[in-house]
Amino acid sequence: MSEIQFFTLEKRQxxxxxxxxxxxxxxxKINRGLNIKLKGMADKSISDTKLSAxxxxxxxxxxGLAPKLSVKVGHxxxxxxxxxxxxxxxxxxxxxxxxxxxxxxxxxxRRKILEVVIExxxxxxxxxxxKGDPNKMSKEDIVENLxxxxxxxxxxxxxxxxxANPESTPKSIFISAxxxxxxxxxxxxxxxxxxKMLQIxxxxxxxxxTGKIHLGIxxxxxxxxAFKSLKNVEITSYTGKHPAGLVGTHIAKKDPxxxxxxxxxxxxxxxxVIGRLFSEGKFxxxxxxxxxxxxxxKPQYYKTMLGAKxxxxxxxxxxxxxxxxxxxxxxxxxxxxxxxxxxxYDSSISVIPEGNHFQFFGWITPNFHKFSISKTYFSWxxxxxxxxxxxxxxxxxxxxxxxxxxxxxxPLDIYPVELLKACITKDIDKxxxxxxxxxxxxxxxxxxxxxxxxxxxxxxxxxxLDLMIKEVG
Amino acid sequence: MKFIxxxxxxxxxxxxxxxxxxxxxxxxxxxxxxxxxxxxxxxVGAHIRDAMDLKRNMFTVVIALIPALLxxxxxxxxxxxxxxxxxxxxxxxxxxxxxxxxxIIVVSYVVGLGIEIxxxxxxxxxxxEGYFVTxxxxxxxxxxxxxxxxxxxxxxxxxxxxxxxxxxxxxxxFNPALIARAxxxxxxxxxxxxxxxxxxxxxxGTGITDGFSGATPLAQFTxxxxxxxxxxxxxxxxxSAFDMFMGWIPGSVGETSTLAILIGAVILLLTGIANWKVMxxxxxxxxxxxxxxxLVGAGHPYMEIPAxxxxxxxxxxxxxxxxxxDPVTASQTETGKIIYGLLIGxxxxxxxxxxxxxxxxxxxxxxxxxxxxxxxDYYVVGANIKKRLKRAKA
Numbered sequence: 001m002s003e004i005q006f007f008t009l010e011k012r013q014x015x016x017x018x019x020x021x022x023x024x025x026x027x028x029k030i031n032r033g034l035n036i037k038l039k040g041m042a043d044k045s046i047s048d049t050k051l052s053a054x055x056x057x058x059x060x061x062x063x064g065l066a067p068k069l070s071v072k073v074g075h076x077x078x079x080x081x082x083x084x085x086x087x088x089x090x091x092x093x094x095x096x097x098x099x100x101x102x103x104x105x106x107x108x109x110r111r112k113i114l115e116v117v118i119e120x121x122x123x124x125x126x127x128x129x130x131k132g133d134p135n136k137m138s139k140e141d142i143v144e145n146l147x148x149x150x151x152x153x154x155x156x157x158x159x160x161x162x163x164a165n166p167e168s169t170p171k172s173i174f175i176s177a178x179x180x181x182x183x184x185x186x187x188x189x190x191x192x193x194x195x196k197m198l199q200i201x202x203x204x205x206x207x208x209x210t211g212k213i214h215l216g217i218x219x220x221x222x223x224x225x226a227f228k229s230l231k232n233v234e235i236t237s238y239t240g241k242h243p244a245g246l247v248g249t250h251i252a253k254k255d256p257x258x259x260x261x262x263x264x265x266x267x268x269x270x271x272x273v274i275g276r277l278f279s280e281g282k283f284x285x286x287x288x289x290x291x292x293x294x295x296x297x298k299p300q301y302y303k304t305m306l307g308a309k310x311x312x313x314x315x316x317x318x319x320x321x322x323x324x325x326x327x328x329x330x331x332x333x334x335x336x337x338x339x340x341x342x343x344x345y346d347s348s349i350s351v352i353p354e355g356n357h358f359q360f361f362g363w364i365t366p367n368f369h370k371f372s373i374s375k376t377y378f379s380w381x382x383x384x385x386x387x388x389x390x391x392x393x394x395x396x397x398x399x400x401x402x403x404x405x406x407x408x409x410x411p412l413d414i415y416p417v418e419l420l421k422a423c424i425t426k427d428i429d430k431x432x433x434x435x436x437x438x439x440x441x442x443x444x445x446x447x448x449x450x451x452x453x454x455x456x457x458x459x460x461x462x463x464x465l466d467l468m469i470k471e472v473g
Numbered sequence: 474m475k476f477i478x479x480x481x482x483x484x485x486x487x488x489x490x491x492x493x494x495x496x497x498x499x500x501x502x503x504x505x506x507x508x509x510x511x512x513x514x515x516x517v518g519a520h521i522r523d524a525m526d527l528k529r530n531m532f533t534v535v536i537a538l539i540p541a542l543l544x545x546x547x548x549x550x551x552x553x554x555x556x557x558x559x560x561x562x563x564x565x566x567x568x569x570x571x572x573x574x575x576x577i578i579v580v581s582y583v584v585g586l587g588i589e590i591x592x593x594x595x596x597x598x599x600x601x602e603g604y605f606v607t608x609x610x611x612x613x614x615x616x617x618x619x620x621x622x623x624x625x626x627x628x629x630x631x632x633x634x635x636x637x638x639x640x641x642x643x644x645x646x647f648n649p650a651l652i653a654r655a656x657x658x659x660x661x662x663x664x665x666x667x668x669x670x671x672x673x674x675x676x677x678g679t680g681i682t683d684g685f686s687g688a689t690p691l692a693q694f695t696x697x698x699x700x701x702x703x704x705x706x707x708x709x710x711x712x713s714a715f716d717m718f719m720g721w722i723p724g725s726v727g728e729t730s731t732l733a734i735l736i737g738a739v740i741l742l743l744t745g746i747a748n749w750k751v752m753x754x755x756x757x758x759x760x761x762x763x764x765x766x767x768l769v770g771a772g773h774p775y776m777e778i779p780a781x782x783x784x785x786x787x788x789x790x791x792x793x794x795x796x797x798x799d800p801v802t803a804s805q806t807e808t809g810k811i812i813y814g815l816l817i818g819x820x821x822x823x824x825x826x827x828x829x830x831x832x833x834x835x836x837x838x839x840x841x842x843x844x845x846x847x848x849x850d851y852y853v854v855g856a857n858i859k860k861r862l863k864r865a866k867a
Contacts, residue, residue, distance in 0.1 A: 036521070182521075256864060258861075258864055258865035259865050260865075324514075324520060326520055330519065330520045330521050331519045331520070331521070332519070333520065335520070350520075352520065352521065354514055355512070355514050356512045356513075356514050357512050358478065358509040358510065358511065358512050359509060359510040360474040360477075360478075360508065360509055361508065361509075361510075362509070362510030363510055363526055363528040363529045363532070364528075364529070364532060367524055370524035371523070371524065372523050372524040372525045373523060373525070374523070374524075374525040374529075374530075374744070374745060375743060375744045375745045376525065376529055376530075376533050376744045376745075376746070377524055377525070389521045390514075390521070391514040391515045391520050391521065392510070392512070392513070392514060392515075392522070393511070393513045393514065393515060393522055394510060394522050394523065394524045394525070394526055395510065395522075395525075395526025395527065395528065396506055396511065396513075396526070396527075396599055398527050398601060398602075398642065398643060399601075399640070399641065399642060399643025399644055400643055401527060401530075401603075401642060401643045401800060401801055402527075402530060402800050403748075403800045403803070403805040404748060404800075404805075404807060404810075407807060413857070413860075413861075414857070415806060415854050415857060417805060418805075418850075418854050433858040433861065433862075434854070434857070434858065434861075435861060441518075445518070445519050446519075448518040448519035448522070449519045449521065449522060449523055450523050450525075451522075451523070452523070452525050452526060452527055452530055453527060453643070454522065454526070456517055456518045457518065458517070458518040458519065459517045459518055
């Protein structure tokens, strides 16, 4: 072969490899939605948390889980030791995030396990798990490693939102690094230095699906290097109002779910944990979370561990007694007690005032301090104002009256009211036809917010999803 | 405010569980929530909620009705003073009309809310705000001389048969205000038709100047007039399209002034309370049908009425802005609303032109389309279902 021919052949090979592995960036504009600007956005600084002795894993965080304990109070554990598993699927294990000993097992009504509390010994000893290059490992070995280390529960599946079934193969895996919810986490800031672990995590995910790994990022900001250099993943930037950052929105735009198909979703920080498992052989679930809300005197980011006690992060930063502590964001988070723990899937703690007060003729007054999507208020004239919103219902619950409201904040190709009514009437065929497989409650959180009749749309949808799990599976 | 709060707090223990008047708690709740937005906090779902509630929504519609109401009151006085040959200032005319219309409004609200409170009591929940609006709509769509007892009977019929039997606010198929009007139309036809009922005192006849005609433009067209020989009150005064638009003509209390109704429409559209698709479609559909008749109906006087006349005569504008836009009884999908609106406009003009004996074409058209609104939605949603199935097979 002449030199020129040889060079051309090599160049073609190089180009081919480049195109196969590189990131494909495109932008999708989301036209419907609502941004709720609240006071108490996290400052861009990360602090370490004060030493917390206690951590907890909470079985209620996992849909449909019937937990069976592997430990008792006083039992010594390391990070990665199994503390309980799913009675119905014993291969799915839940492990301790820290080393120490089991401090308490909190139970609720009918002896339901609410929290497994671990007292840390501050030494952070790890159970040893397999490590290696996921590109060279078999799918079975990878799945086994993820199950044994307790990382598996990070995988949520659609439909239904349950912990993914290890025996199924999803048609794609979605990760969203765009938190568009009110006071959301800025993943561009948090993930800056996590590129290496993120890549290993993505390489692991690649072995688990026949389709693509999708990463959604915030289109209104420049892409950070940690994302730009990623391989084996299709990156799409989204611009628009919330829920532009939700996985549900991304799935609907890129790879809609049909009956019988399964898609898995993960938080970006959980992908990093996967990366750490395969590179270091340990379950290291440390993460950066945002402490936000109008009632926090100094909202910012904190480096902490999965299941941390929220008081270790909050300290004395909240002086108001009449507040609500939320693990997660104000739309989809869970109310926790002041002495409670961070939820498994949550990356923020929101603290807002309770709204247990009357307001004289509040339904007529101009209410400049309240935010509303409605133009009968004045918030639409002040798009950059930040609001202190409390937990007051702002009205009484009524039947569905106003129409066209939910459609303004649901950018999916579904009819929200029809779907909700099918859930209420327990019409399984209708739910299927109208797209129950494509949505989770978080996609309807804004419907909860804007509803004039104060309907509990997330709760209605959850009941519909539970019915589908029971009847269809 | 503290004064009212204290009174309510004193009564509260007696109406709550275990109190002596426990079963009146829904009536108490209704009164309390009128004065105070309650202190209930979110329990499940989103922790924060929009400041908007149904009370504010209904209140805005009532505000939008005020221009039509005020003009209507003045017009009642104006028509009467012309008919009796009297002179009067703006205030005289308005006050006359005010005294004639106010009793109807009072009866409408007292009877209507009374029944709503009764049903809320039976069902054990708060009085729903639906009647805030219906109570104001009913007086505006009836002739001013309607006897008060007739209004009361119509309200009872409308609230019970038109709304409560279906489950209350949000569950009704038909527009309750139009049910009241339809009830009056079919139960007491002699009081609801003819040329004498639209101007106060005409049926009586006392003091009326000879030669005064209280015929509405629609009635005159039915009698065979052309747009050129419409009269306004007396034979020497011509009724022009401008007169019909401004509204100083005979008709139901609130429906005559297209201008006042349009001011209400602007309020509803700016605040986003009413859907512009429905409003625009109704006007478009009416104009379309009127134009079709203009094109095919040469020689037939009723078909030759200029298409735009239909939009300013009778109850068309009022129905388009305040009745068709009722979210509960209209189609619920955005595409459905356009089809629904177009059909209302088309059917209203169709009824008017093809069967001039039925003067309340708009009312009948809206009630007719109320029946079909769910069917329109069925097909619109059906398209989405088909799309999803096709995608699953692909």
